[in-house]
Amino acid sequence: MRSSRHLLLGAAVVALSAPAALAQTQPAVEQHEDPGDVVVITGVGPARTGDELIASTTVLGSDDIAERISGGLGDTLEGLPGISTTAFGPGASRPVIRGLGAERVQVLTNGIGVIDASAASPDHAVTGDPLGAERIEILRGPATLAYGGGAAGGVVNVIDGLIAERVPDAPLSAMGYAGYTSADEGKTLAARATGSSGPLVGTLSATWRESDNLDIPGFAESARLRAQEAAEGEVHDEISGTLENSGIESQAISGGLSFVGDDGFVGVAVRQLESKYGLVGGHEEEAAAPVELGTLAIGVAAVGETPDQPFIDMEQTRVDLRGGWNFAQGPLKRITGAASTVDYQHTEFEGPGVPGTVFTNEGHELRLEGQHAAFMGLEGSIGLQSSRRDFRAIGDEAFVTPTVTEATGVFIFETFEQDQWGLEGGLRLDEVKLDNAIAGEQSFDTLNASFGIHGHATEQLFLGLTASRTERAPTDVELFADGPHLATQQYEVGDATLDTERGVSLEASARWEAGPLRIDGSLYRFDFERFIFLAPTGAELDGLPVFEATQADANFTGAEISATLELGEAFGVHWHVDGGADLVRAKLDAGGNLPRIPPMSATAGIEAETDFVKARLEARWADEQDRVTAGELPTDGWTAIDLRTTWHVTPEVDLIVEGTNLTDEEIRHHASPLKDLAPMAGRGFRIGLHADF
Numbered sequence: 001m002r003s004s005r006h007l008l009l010g011a012a013v014v015a016l017s018a019p020a021a022l023a024q025t026q027p028a029v030e031q032h033e034d035p036g037d038v039v040v041i042t043g044v045g046p047a048r049t050g051d052e053l054i055a056s057t058t059v060l061g062s063d064d065i066a067e068r069i070s071g072g073l074g075d076t077l078e079g080l081p082g083i084s085t086t087a088f089g090p091g092a093s094r095p096v097i098r099g100l101g102a103e104r105v106q107v108l109t110n111g112i113g114v115i116d117a118s119a120a121s122p123d124h125a126v127t128g129d130p131l132g133a134e135r136i137e138i139l140r141g142p143a144t145l146a147y148g149g150g151a152a153g154g155v156v157n158v159i160d161g162l163i164a165e166r167v168p169d170a171p172l173s174a175m176g177y178a179g180y181t182s183a184d185e186g187k188t189l190a191a192r193a194t195g196s197s198g199p200l201v202g203t204l205s206a207t208w209r210e211s212d213n214l215d216i217p218g219f220a221e222s223a224r225l226r227a228q229e230a231a232e233g234e235v236h237d238e239i240s241g242t243l244e245n246s247g248i249e250s251q252a253i254s255g256g257l258s259f260v261g262d263d264g265f266v267g268v269a270v271r272q273l274e275s276k277y278g279l280v281g282g283h284e285e286e287a288a289a290p291v292e293l294g295t296l297a298i299g300v301a302a303v304g305e306t307p308d309q310p311f312i313d314m315e316q317t318r319v320d321l322r323g324g325w326n327f328a329q330g331p332l333k334r335i336t337g338a339a340s341t342v343d344y345q346h347t348e349f350e351g352p353g354v355p356g357t358v359f360t361n362e363g364h365e366l367r368l369e370g371q372h373a374a375f376m377g378l379e380g381s382i383g384l385q386s387s388r389r390d391f392r393a394i395g396d397e398a399f400v401t402p403t404v405t406e407a408t409g410v411f412i413f414e415t416f417e418q419d420q421w422g423l424e425g426g427l428r429l430d431e432v433k434l435d436n437a438i439a440g441e442q443s444f445d446t447l448n449a450s451f452g453i454h455g456h457a458t459e460q461l462f463l464g465l466t467a468s469r470t471e472r473a474p475t476d477v478e479l480f481a482d483g484p485h486l487a488t489q490q491y492e493v494g495d496a497t498l499d500t501e502r503g504v505s506l507e508a509s510a511r512w513e514a515g516p517l518r519i520d521g522s523l524y525r526f527d528f529e530r531f532i533f534l535a536p537t538g539a540e541l542d543g544l545p546v547f548e549a550t551q552a553d554a555n556f557t558g559a560e561i562s563a564t565l566e567l568g569e570a571f572g573v574h575w576h577v578d579g580g581a582d583l584v585r586a587k588l589d590a591g592g593n594l595p596r597i598p599p600m601s602a603t604a605g606i607e608a609e610t611d612f613v614k615a616r617l618e619a620r621w622a623d624e625q626d627r628v629t630a631g632e633l634p635t636d637g638w639t640a641i642d643l644r645t646t647w648h649v650t651p652e653v654d655l656i657v658e659g660t661n662l663t664d665e666e667i668r669h670h671a672s673p674l675k676d677l678a679p680m681a682g683r684g685f686r687i688g689l690h691a692d693f
Contacts (some may be wrong), residue, residue, distance in 0.1 A: 025528065039395075044146040044413045044426075045371065046379045054424065054452045054464035054509060054559065056522055058138040065130055066177055066690040067656060069188070073107065073158065076130040078669070081520075081560045084598040087672035087680065088487075090184065090214055091248045091277025092125040094118050096671045097140070098524065099556055099584040099597045101152030103475050105156030108147070108157040110320060115363045115389060116341035120400070120477050121278055122673050123487035124346065124359070127316050130178075131190050131207045132252055134161030138498070142450035142466050144364065145426045146369075146383060146411050149448050149472035152526070163267035163322045164194070164201035171196050176691045183660070183684030184246070186211030201258045201267075201389055208251045214243040217664045217682035220280075224633045224675040239296055243678055245278035245309040256320075279348070279487055281309045281677045289508030294661045310356070310486075314346035330373070337368035345636075348397060357395030363388055375413070380414035382428075391476055399483030399492050402437040403476035411448075421455030432473040435482050435586065439496050446471035446500055462511040470505070474498040476601075478532050478549045484542045488673050491544040492534065500553060502529040516566035526556040533594060536631045545631065554594060558584035572610060579604040585627070595632055598671045599625035614646045625670040635670040639663070656688040 018500045028601045058080055060068065069074050072087030074093030084096040097105050102119045107128050118126035130136060144151040172195045179188040192205040221225065229235070249276055258267030280637045324336040342365040369383035385408070392402040413426035428448040435441045452466035481494035507524040530553035534547040562580035569575075581602035586594040605618035624637040644658040660681070661667065667680040 012492070018054065038539050044143055044381050044383070044411075046371065046415060048109075051097055054091055054141050054454045054466050054467055055511065056140055056520060058134040062134055062175065062692070063654075063690070065133055065136060066654075066688065067646065069130060069177075069179070069688075073126050073128050073130050073156070073426065075137070075210050077138065079158070079601075079603055081580050082140075082558070082584070083138070084601075084671040085263065086670055087669045087678075088122045088674055089243070089278065089280035089678050090211065091246070091275070091279075092118070092123050092283040094122065094126050095156055096596075096598060097138070097153040097156075098526075098558055098582075099586045099594075099671075100526075101671065103150050103598075104360050105153040106144075106147045106151040106155045108155060109318070110159055110163070110322065110338060110365060111157060112320070112340040112365050115340070115361060115365065115385065116316060116344050117317075117346065117359050117361055117391070118289045119475070120359075120391070121485065121487060121681075123274060125312070125313070125314060125345070127273055127314075127318075128156070128158035129207065129273065130158065130251060131188065131209065132160055132192075132205055132254065133158045135159040136193075138348045140551075142424055142426065142452045142468065142599075143413065145428050145450045147447050148385075148407075148409055148428060148430055149446050149470040151403070152470045152472065152505070154467075156169060160205065160254065160269075160271070161192075162203050162205065162254055162269035162271070163265075164203065164256070164258040165265050165324065166201065166259060167196050167201060167260050169192060169332075174691075174693045177688060179656075179686060179688035181211070181684055181686045183215045183681040184211040184213065184248075186248075188334065188688075189500060201260055202271075203256045205255070206253045209248060210250075211246075212250045214246045215682050215684065216243050216679050217666050218679075220244070220679070222633070222636075222668060222676040222678060222679075224636075228633070235317075243280055245311070246280045246678070248275070248277045250275035250277070263326035263328075264323060267321075269320045269322075271318045271320075273318075275312075275314045276313055277314075279312060281487070281489075309351060311349050312346050313349060314344075314631075316342060316344045320341045331375075332370050333373050334371045335369070336371075337366070340364060348395070350619065355395075357393055357397040360390075360392045377416050378414050379417075380412065382412045383410065385411070397484060399485050400477050400481050400494075401439075403444045403480060404435045405432065405476060406435075407473075409434045414452065419454070423451075423453050425449070425451035430473075434473075434476055434479065436476065439480055442479065444473035446473055446498050449561045460512055460514040462513075464507075464509040466505075466507045466509075468503075468505045470503040471553055472501045472503075474501070474532055474549075481549065484544050485546075489544060490534070491541040491546045492547070493537075495549045495551075498532060498549060499530055501532050501551070503527065503531075516568065517563070518565075519561070519563045521559070521561040525557050526555045527554075531588075535629075553589035554586065556584055556586045558582065562582070573608045574610070576607040576609070578607075587627075593618050593627045593629045594672045595629045596673065597627070597670070599623040599626070599635070612648050614648075616642075618642045620643075621649040622667075622669075631678055635668050636666070638665050638667045639667050640667055652691055652693050654690045656686065656690060658686040658688075660684050660686065 051311035055225050071090045072093035074095045077083050077095050078085040082098050086094045107114050109128050114127050116127040117124040139155040144155050175192045177190040189210045190207045194203045254271035302392045319341050321339045326334050326403040344361040347358050350356045365387040367385045369381050380429030387407050389405045409430035411428035416423040430446045432444045447469050450468040457463050478496045479496050485492050504524045509522040512519045530551040535550045537546045537548050539546040560582040564578040567575035583600040586597045600623040601623045607616045620640045625636040641662045642660050647655040664683040668675040
């Protein structure tokens with residue numbers, strides 16, 4: 001097996017060695033009004049719209065992002081079908097898709113991994129910044145195979161648009177956003193300018209965000225946790241109304257330059273990100289006087305305000321090279337690829353001027369893809385992906401010893417389309433090597449495969465069925481962790497004997513569209529062998545409960561449904577209603593529940609729009625989650641009401657006025673490790689100005 005995979009790697013290199021620049025998976029296109037008509041950049045194979053993909057796909061354009069923006073990536077996407085958030089305070093949130101998170105959801109920037117530390121721990125912020133995004137795509141189904149076994153839950157691709165793939169229509173364009181949120185006294189600014197001269201296209205982008213402590217309804221600690229502490233004779237937290245140490249300060253500046261020709265393009269982009277945010281969970285009664293850290297002023301009710309309130313100081317420098325070439329003749333239609341190098345570092349401070357643990361992740365990633373011409377009805381792509389990451393942690397909380405992870409994979413993905421039906425599927429082989437400073441080297445071979453069939457049963461009804469086999473190599477944290485992790489209040493122990501995690505999934509999907517009504521639904525089942533998760537051992541070390549990486553067979557069963565209905569015109573107003581619900585049940589085959597699985601949730605909204613204003617009233621609901629594992633408390637259900645109005649001041653300028661959680665509900669996401677220590681914001685208001693010239 002090993003020799004055959006090396007042969008495939010060599011064949012892919014030869015096939016993709018034609019003279020071409022490096023680029024992203026698909027050429028960018030204009031976004032249409034209907035998201036189903038948008039070409040999905042993250043997909044592989046021939047360019048297809050969202051409606052032509054078997055599994056559900058979500059595309060957020062810049063207007064959608066401006067309307068949804070809420071802290072980090074996970075919080076911004078939370079509430080979309082099947083998506084929850086780790087919600088580790090306002091400073092760190094990662095998306096959870098269908099109950100799967102961390103390494104099972106691939107977060108990308110322009111089709112390449114973010115190369116940060118967010119998958120290693122929920123308190124580490126993901127560097128894919130929605131504030132600076134031109135577009136965000138969430139992809140599920142067979143096409144995720146092109147990104148490996150780590151995409152079993154799905155792919156989230158944050159597209160920043162810094163490297164242009166075509167010459168824009170206007171020689172100069174600009175976009176800007178300015179916002180204020182009352183719940184945290186937050187200020188947000190984002191700006192982008194794009195200019196072109198002949199074949200040269202340049203883009204500059206900058207974002208800035210600052211907020212104070214978050215206003216919350218009631219106590220920071222949940223009623224269940226306070227009751228448990230009282231029963232155990234502990235003094236529980238009396239802080240209410242404010243989530244201490246939840247301030248954020250972040251800024252990013254980036255630029256890109258492209259050369260665009262008739263048949264291709266090549267470009268380079270550089271992005272510098274800096275962020276400071278408090279690690280919530282340790283609440284104190286009193287605040288200290290303002291202090292100065294570096295070039296950013298940190299004051300009362302902000303980041304690291306007292307000596308015993310920790311915070312993270314993070315920075316990342318990323319350089320991207322991308323390009324592509326189209327062929328008029330020959331076996332290849334297009335060759336594309338991307339190369340990125342990243343220097344990431346964050347320091348966890350125990351308080352002002354008291355540096356603790358330093359985490360670094362230096363790495364690079366290369367991706368090449370060749371799309372071949374139609375052959376016997378088949379259209380598809382063959383690709384090569386290679387990456388190297390050097391992850392290190394130095395300090396008292398260095399729970400993982402230095403590890404270099406190298407991965408190389410090849411994939412092939414093909415589609416076969418007829419008038420009313422089609423097939424698609426692919427195969428990916430990977431070799432993953434982890435070289436740990438103490439435990440030495442381990443190597444894993446993984447095989448991922450997918451197959452799908454879809455068709456139009458009637459003019460209105462589209463049906464799809466997919467089957468996938470996934471394999472994922474254990475990560476450095478799962479293999480080699482051994483130390484206290486104060487942010488999650490656990491002593492984590494890895495297991496160097498872990499084997500690859502295997503899964504088989506089956507998903508049935510349907511889309512019905514007739515006149516003003518559209519309904520999308522899916523049923524899915526994941527069956528995992530050797531599913532890797534942290535399990536409590538019952539022991540304690542350094543005053544923390546010990547959690548050990550373990551493997552067991554597990555299954556995830558779930559469903560998602562969404563519907564939209566256009567009600568038409570009445571009194572000069574266009575009316576639109578929509579709603580959706582999702583449910584996932586995850587358990588061990590031997591009995592028992594898996595930790596931090598989101599409960600059933602639903603949304604319902606009504607929109608009214610005229611030429612001058614659009615208003616949306618939305619209700620979000622989450623059920624109680626009482627299917628918990630050892631050491632995990634149940635989470636109460638909640639209902640939140642939001643009202644957003646978007647005023648079209650001019651054709652280029654929108655004024656957004658929004659009231660969130662209007663009933664001041666206590667919202668806790670069960671997928672969050674801090675759900676019993678840090679609720680989401682209480683009643684708040686946002687005002688934002690979004691301009692696109």
